[in-house]
Amino acid sequence: MSVRATARLRAEPDGRGGTALPVLESAGPLALRRTRSPRAAYARVTVVGAMSAPLNGDRLAIEADIADGARLTVDSAAATVALPGARADGEPSTYTVELGVGEGAVLHWLPEQLVSARGSDLRMTTRVRLAPTGRLLLREEQILGRHGEPTGALTTRLTVHRAGRPLLDQQLAYGPGAPGGWDGPAVLGGHRAAGQLLLADPAFEDAPLPARLLGPTAALTPLAGPAVLVTAVAADARLLRRILDDAMRELLDGLKTEQTG
Numbered sequence: 528m529s530v531r532a533t534a535r536l537r538a539e540p541d542g543r544g545g546t547a548l549p550v551l552e553s554a555g556p557l558a559l560r561r562t563r564s565p566r567a568a569y570a571r572v573t574v575v576g577a578m579s580a581p582l583n584g585d586r587l588a589i590e591a592d593i594a595d596g597a598r599l600t601v602d603s604a605a606a607t608v609a610l611p612g613a614r615a616d617g618e619p620s621t622y623t624v625e626l627g628v629g630e631g632a633v634l635h636w637l638p639e640q641l642v643s644a645r646g647s648d649l650r651m652t653t654r655v656r657l658a659p660t661g662r663l664l665l666r667e668e669q670i671l672g673r674h675g676e677p678t679g680a681l682t683t684r685l686t687v688h689r690a691g692r693p694l695l696d697q698q699l700a701y702g703p704g705a706p707g708g709w710d711g712p713a714v715l716g717g718h719r720a721a722g723q724l725l726l727a728d729p730a731f732e733d734a735p736l737p738a739r740l741l742g743p744t745a746a747l748t749p750l751a752g753p754a755v756l757v758t759a760v761a762a763d764a765r766l767l768r769r770i771l772d773d774a775m776r777e778l779l780d781g782l783k784t785e786q787t788g
Contacts, residue, residue: 529584556580581620582612611646628661647679727754
C-alpha cells in the first residue's frame with residue numbers, strides 16, 4: 528500500500544533575537560526534529576526517516592514557511608533512498624518540497640543526498656517562493672544507483688520565484704525513460720553523482736559574480752537576479768559533496784567580506 532504524507536513546519540522570530548518553531552508537524556516517514564543549532568539566531572530542523580521511503584507509488588511532501596525575519600537551517604539525518612517497493616512496475620513516487628521565505632528571512636536547505644536505487648521511479652519537485660529581501664542557500668544532490676547497481680528513473684525539478692518573478696526553473700532526468708543522451712559526454716559523461724548549489728542574496732544585486740569553472744567538473748553561473756547556481760558532477764557522493772562544500776564556503780565567505788568591507 529502506498530503512503531501519502533505531508534510534513535509541515537513554520538519558523539518565525541521569537542522576539543529575543545532567535546527563531547521559534549510554532550509549527551513542527553511530522554507525517555508518515557517524514558519525522559521533523561528540532562536539533563541544536565551552532566548559531567544562536569538560527570533554528571535547526573533535521574528530517575529523520577521513520578521508515579523506508581519513498582517507494583514507488585508513495586506521495587510525500589514537506590511544506591516549510593519561514594516568516595519575515597526568521598532564520599532556519601533544515602538538514603536530514605541520512606540520505607533519502609528511492610526504492611522500487613513491492614512492484615517495480617508500479618506508479619512512480621513523488622516527493623514535493625514547498626518553501627516560502629519571507630522578507631529579511633534566511634533559509635539554509637541542506638538535506639543529504641537523494642539516492643535513486645535500481646527499479647525505483649521518483650519525481651522530485653522543489654518549489655521556492657522568495658521575498659525580495661529573503662536569502663536562500665539550497666543544495667540538491669542526486670546519486671544514480673547504489674554501489675555497483677544502475678540507477679532507477681529519476682526526474683527532478685527546481686523552481687524558484689523571487690518577488691513573484693521566475694529566478695530559476697531547472698529540470699533534470701536520469702535513467703530509464705529519460706531523453707537520450709542523459710549519460711553521454713555532454714551531460715554526465717559516465718559520472719554517477721550530480722548536484723546543484725543555489726545561493727540567492729540581495730548582495731549580488733550590487734556585486735554580481737562572473738561565470739567561471741570550479742575545477743574540471745563544476746561551474747558557477749550567475750542568474751538573472753541576485754543569485755548564483757553551482758552545478759557539478761562527480762564519480763561518487765563523497766567527491767560531489769567536497770566540490771559543493773568548497774563552493775559553499777567560498778560563496779559565503781565572499782558575502783561576509785562584501786558585507787563587512
